Each structure stands twice: as structure tokens, then as C-alpha cells.
Amino acid sequence: MSARLLIISSIVTVLGFSGVCGSIMLEMRRSAQELARQTQENLASTIGADINRNIELYDLSLRAVVSSLALPELAQVDAKIRNLILFDHSVSAKHFGPMQVFDPTGRLWLDSATLTPQSVDRAGEEFFRVHVEQPDLGLYISRPMQHRGTYSVVLSRRVSAPDGSLAGVVAGSIRFSYFKDLFNRLHLAPQDVIAVVARDGTLMMRTPFDPGLLGTNVMTNIGIDKLLGQRRGWFSGHGKIDKIGRMYVWADSSRPLIVLVGRSWDDVFVMWRQEALRIGAILLVLAVIVAGFTVFFIREIDRRADAERRLEELATTDGLTGLTNRRKFDLVMDREWRRAVRSATPISLLIIDADHFKSFNDNFGHQAGDQVLVGIALCIADSAARAADCAARFGGEEFAVLLPGMNATQSQGVAETIRRKVELWSEGQAGVTVSIGVASMTPAPSQHWSVLFEAADKALYAAKDLGRNRCVVAASRADLNLVA
Template sequence: MRFGLRKGVASRPWRLSAKLLIASSVVTVIGFSAICASVMLDMRRGEEELARQSLENLASSIDSDISRNVELYDLSLRAVASSMVVPEIKDVSKTIRHLILFDHAATAKHFGAIQVFDDEGRLTIDASTLDPAPDNRSNEEFFQVHRDRPDAGLFISRPMLYRGAYAIVLSRRISSDDGRFLGVVAGSIRFSYFHDLFGRLNLGPDDIITVLRRDATVIMRTPFDLDVIGKNLGRVPGVMRVLSEPSGSFSGLGALDGVPRLLVWRDGPRPLVVLVGKPWTSIFSLWRREATRMGAIMTALVSFVLGVTLFLAREIGRRALAEDKLEELATTDALTGLRNRRKFDAEIDAEWRRAARQKMPLALLMIDADHFKSYNDTFGHQAGDQVLVGIAICISDSVRRAGDCAARYGGEEFAVLLPGVSPADALSVAETIRLKVQQWSGDPAVTTVSIGVASLTPSATMEWHELVKAADKALYAAKANGRDRSVLASIPKLSLVA
């Protein structure tokens, strides 16, 4: 009996795993989604910052305009108040007095005429006429404030109906040289000024502008609502912060409509605070459209990538299954279903190296059908094939470990590789196979098997061919001693033991 030289076994080419493909696609999708989410968040922050800057500029512009006009009107009040304490003012005619008091007074279509009230609240001088009608304002807030507080300075009243028009009254105290209260000089800025100022602005439908007095009283608001004008918002969350800090911004609900807004305020040098607000829905409207568009694109791309990935994974699975079948066909004996000679050579080479590394024994059974040629010639090839199939079944039933390798070695020869099995255990497995074949055939005339057994622990200087050679010699000994028996080879002297 001949044993073949070791055949080179080509290494299996790298195979793309369907799971690896799916995992890579999922990681890629998550990565791109994270990048897109980061970009969208940056865009959102950019929209918020842009809105904040725009509102800051708007608040500063409105505050500057209001402060400029209030300061201009206050200069006129100061001039009248200082002129009223000049002693000679009482000795001139009404016409000259008007020229002295109001020649440099600020005039505009939204400014009311300046009036002078004595210490009892009676109207004494009116810039609009030389002979003013009798009027008494002693019960007005602005008069009482100046009467009771010498340090009140410029006082801005609550919104009120003043001289036939809704307005705010600006007033200053007239004091003698010794600080005695002499009266009040007052004038008004009509609501039409604020309507004209706000009307020039390009505002959204839910944008708000609120002008507050220091005590949280609403002086003016757009959208205009007369019921809100003059209302005190001191208990509204966030308003006290607006009145206590020179400038800033925060997110809050509208005090009147409950709409979430970004609110920005500017606190000018005058006793008025400008608060502007823009709804978050308006601020993020463009961003929301872009986010929706990008989200739709990403959803489509993700769906496409996942769809293609699943399709490729299915195709890879089919290809892997086909390759496994082809490999099985290439390494399996078609008749018996055992591994073929090519696979056996690869297995014994790998197991020999593993046994050498781990210092473990490696056993080999060489099995041959007795008198098979004569049986085949007598009963035909089909009957002979049935015998080989029966022997293969008996071998498979006896060798069940995952690492064992049962193969058709060639013709009527079989080989069984038993990693980690001692000589005695290998001989026991051989006897189990022999007895099963004997029981299966039922008649020695049908077939029996002879088995050569060899087991050794490989060393660095040995080749696996020596194991095959030892098992082969043991098989010859079994044949020579009458067949239907198992013989264990004694290694290294290879003396035969029946």
C-alpha cells in the first residue's frame, strides 16, 4: 500500500462577511448622520445668534431714537424751569415771556406744548397760547411726585389722556434758589410718535416691542393694545431681570399671549427700557426647512444604503453558501460522504503541527476492506459501492468528536485521524469500527476490514508521513496475520503487536 506525498493546499481567499458589511454600513450611516446632526446643530446655533444680534441692533436703534427725543424734549423743560426762577421774567409782557421761555423749545408734530404749573397745580403758562384756559393738575401723578420729591429729576408719567390725546407726560420741578417748590414744567410725547417709529420697522406678525418704565409699567407696545398700555408687569417672570440688568437676552413666554420668544432688551440712560422679542418658530423657520430637506435627503440616502447593504449581504450569503457547497464538494468523497484524500492531507498536516505545539499525541487508523477486489469482480461495481458506503457509515458512527477526521483514502482504503488519542484508545476505536463492520455485513464472505493503528507525539524533527508509514505497516501486518483484525504499531521501532 502506498502513501502519497503531502499535497500543497491553497489557502482560502479572504471572504467578505455579510455581518461585516452590514456593520460597516451601519457605522457609516451613523457617522454621516452624526456629521449631519452636528452641522444642523451648528446652523441652529448660528440662526439663534443671528437673531439675537438682529434683535440687539433693533433694540439699540429704538432705544437711541427714544432717548434722543426724550433728551431733546428734556433740554427744553430744563430751559423753561431755569428761566422761570429769573426774577425779571415776571416783569416782561406775555409775548416777550413766551419768546424767552419757548424760543429754543423743541417742536415736532408728536410733541405737546410745554406748560407751567404753579405750586398749587394751576396752569399759568402755556406754550400754545398767550391766554391759557384755567386748568389745575394738582391731582396728577407728575405734579405730586415733584412736589414731594425734590430729587425726582425728569419724571415720565404713566400713559394717560393728556390734552385730548394719549401721551406720556415729561416733567421737571421748578425750585427756588433755596430749594423751595415753585411748581412744575411739563410737556407730552404723544402715542403717535411711537406708532410712527414702530411703523417704519419691518416686523413679523408675532414680533413684539415693549417700552417699559422703571416700575415695570408698559408705556407702549406693538402690536398695539390699549388694554395693555399702562399695565404693570412687575410680577411677570423675567421682567424684573430686564429692569435690573443693563442689557441681555433670555428665552421666555410672552406675558400676554404665551408665545415662546427670544427676548432682548436695551436699558438706555433715560428711565425707559426697550424690550424686543421674536418667536422661536420665526427664528428657526428657515433652519427648520433646511433641516427637513436635509433630513429627507439623509433618510433617502440611508434607506438606499441600507437597501443596497441588505441586497449585497443576501448576495454575499448566497455566494458564501455556494462556496461552502463547492468546498464541500471539493473536499468530500462523492460515494461515501466522507472527506476525500485532498482534505485528509490538509487535516493531517494541520493536526500534526498543532500536536507538535501542544505536545499531544496524534493517532491514525488505516482501514482496508478485506477481499474487496474479488467481491467487486464477483458481484459487480454497484454491490462493491454499497459495501464501501456501509463501511463509511460504520466509521462515521464510531468517530463522533468534532476534531476527528474520517476520510476515504483511496479505492477501498479509509483513514481516520484522531487528535489527542493515546495508542490504547486508538486501538479501542479501531476495534469498535471493525466489530460494527462485522456486525453490519453479517457474513465474512461479504466483507470485513483490517485496521492498522499508529499513535505518537510529534517532535520537531519528524514529519507526519512517518505516522502514515507506521499505520500503513500495521495495516500490512493485520493483512498478513489473517485479516479482520486491528494491529497497533509500536513506535519508534515499529515492532508489530497483534
């Protein structure tokens, strides 16, 4: 007893130090992650503000052109004065392309860079077609594309006639040199990534620059709805090309273009990892000191635990089919029922019975009957494969499947899948089929799960009365209204 108490005291001491050190390490890790998130959010906010401010400025110029085109006096002035009036407020920075006005057919009509525009037809371009199809769109930001010989993002607005019909489209562009100059001013780690994403998930620009990714949807893994659902936030993801795990942070998803700043988890936790290794080494020395005293007892505990586990499996598993037995099923049923009551979610039960099984046993023998039961069990287990599903053999030729979270329609689909699989499998087994009773309900606190069981059982008898080899769904009331 004194040796055992010494060992227990030593283990408690080691665990105590481990708990204290572990909590410190977790807090350090959380602090490192939070610091990285704040840093990346500030960077994303700064870059996003610069990009979207320039888009707003350019959009103001587009609006000015649209407003000026509505002036009736514009048709009476010569081309030079008309260009001065239209493009007086246009942005003229080196990274912004000239503004162009296209007529309703897509032909180039006016160009801020020249008084004699070239003969160009843009009717087939996406930035033109979208305004034809969506009159109320407003500002449209195109995918990255070749525009006037340069990789650019085209910004466009619809010009409407007084009657609301299409009078033209005014368009301009922001060259990729703007984004490159902006990103080149930043000091980034080798594995850092900055991406500019449109509100539909389209990648507009990225550093490190990769032209193969431009225009693709990079938000398929996380889902653009999550990004737009929160104004600011972060998620963990892997790069499409380098597969490096990163923390991606965005600062303002309400803007036309969203900036994602990604930093590799290795860089986020580099300092924390060094401290963790040092603390871990100290704990390892302490653990080695007590390891010699505990190894024998650990082996004994493992042996006992393994034996208990095997006994529990034998006690809760049907020996023939490998499914859960009735005793274990009742425990699972009670637990899932109470969970459904707390969360007010539906729960469904299937009761399955092999048709004419006694006759099959009489004709082919019990060994063949056992093989049929095993086959039916495999079909059931293959169809109810969710982690929360519980398939059990009640005894003889009767089975049950518990489907937490499923409504009547969904559970009927599972039941029909089981029935078809058994029917197809049993074509070479003298045509053994199954009848299935289905019951589903959202339980009330005052109800017991036996109500659901009774409903499914009555639905099973109804399936047999209707000719077998079918599924019948029962209403969740005690009077059991049946729906075929």
C-alpha cells in the same frame, strides 16, 4: 458574532453620520439665532436712539424752562415777553404737546400755547404728586395717559424755590402719534413685536398696538432686574395675549425708555427648519435600513434594563414606607457632602425618631405600628419635596432627611413642618409624635460627613431628653452646643 459585529458596525456608521449632521445642524441653528439677535439688536438700537434722543431734546427744553423761572426779572415783564423767555427753547414738533407750568398747589400757571391759560388743577395727577413726594427725582416720565385730550406720555421736572421748597412743576407731553409714525416706517413680519418699556417694567407703547396692555407691567415673568442688569441682551418669552414664543432683544438698558424687539421663534428658524427636515429625511432612510437588524437586540436590551431598574429600586428603597433605604442614603450623603465642600455651601441633616413607638407597638400591634410609620414617611416626603432633598428610613422608627443648600434656620423650618404635620396627622393615631435632631454646617475639605451625622444624632437625643415632640438644632462642632 459576525452578525453582531455587522449590526454594531452599521449602528456606529449611522451614529457617525448622525453626529456629523447633528453638529452641522446645531451650528446652523446657532448661526440663525445669532443672526436674528444681531438684526433685532440693531433695530432696537436704532429705534431706541430715536426715541431717547427726542426725550433728551424735550428734557433740555424742560430744563430751560426751570432755569428761566429762577430769573428774578421774570416777574417784571408782561405775559407775552415772559412766554417768549420761558419757552424760547421749547421743542415744537407736531408730536410734542405744549409745555405747561403748574404752581405749588397744582393749578395751571403758564402755558406755552396761550397767554391766558385755562383754570386747570393737576394736583392729583401722578406727574405732579411724584415731584411733591420726591424732590430729587429729576426728569419723570409718566405712564401712558390722557393728556389734553390725547393719549400721551407726560415728561415733567420740579421747579424748586431758593430754599428747596416746591415752587411748581413744568410738564410737557409726547403724543402717541410719534410712536405710531415711527413704527409705521418699519417693515415687520406679522408676528414681530416692538415694545417700549420704562425702567420699572411699565409698557409705554407697543406694536401691534393694544391699548389694553398700555401701562401694565410686562416684565413680571423675566424680572426687570435682569433687564437692567445687562446693558444689552436677549431672553425667550411668550406674548401675554397671543402666547407666541419669541426672542426678545434689547440694545441699551441705560436709557430712560428701553426698546424690546421680539421675533417669533418660527420666523427665526424658518430656513434652518427646512434644511433640518432635508437632512433628517436622509438620516431617516439610513436609520430604517439598519432598524430591522437591531430591533431584536433593542428589545432584549430594554427587557434587561427594565429588570435591572426594578432590581435597583428594590435594592435602594424601603419596602414599607417607599422612602430611600440606608444604603442609598449613605451614597447620596457622600455625594452631596463632596459637592457642598467644592461649592462651599451649607448642608443640613434631620434625624427623626418616633416617640414611644415601642409602647405603641406593644399596645396596638405591629400592623398598626407599620401604618404609623407609613404615615410619618408621607409627612416627611411631603415636607422635603425639593429635587435635591433625600428622605430615608434608617430602620425601625428612625428616619433621616438630607437638605443640601439649606442653613440651620431653613432646615429647622423644614423640621418643624414635619413635626407639626405628624402631630396633626397622628391625632387619630393614638397621638404618635416625633422628635427631630437638626444639624447644619458648611463642610471643610478635611471633614467627613459623619461629623454632621453625629451632631444631628446628639441633637435628637437632646430633643428626647427635653421632653420629646420637639426639634433641637445642634451647632456643627464636635462638642455639640445645642440651641433649642
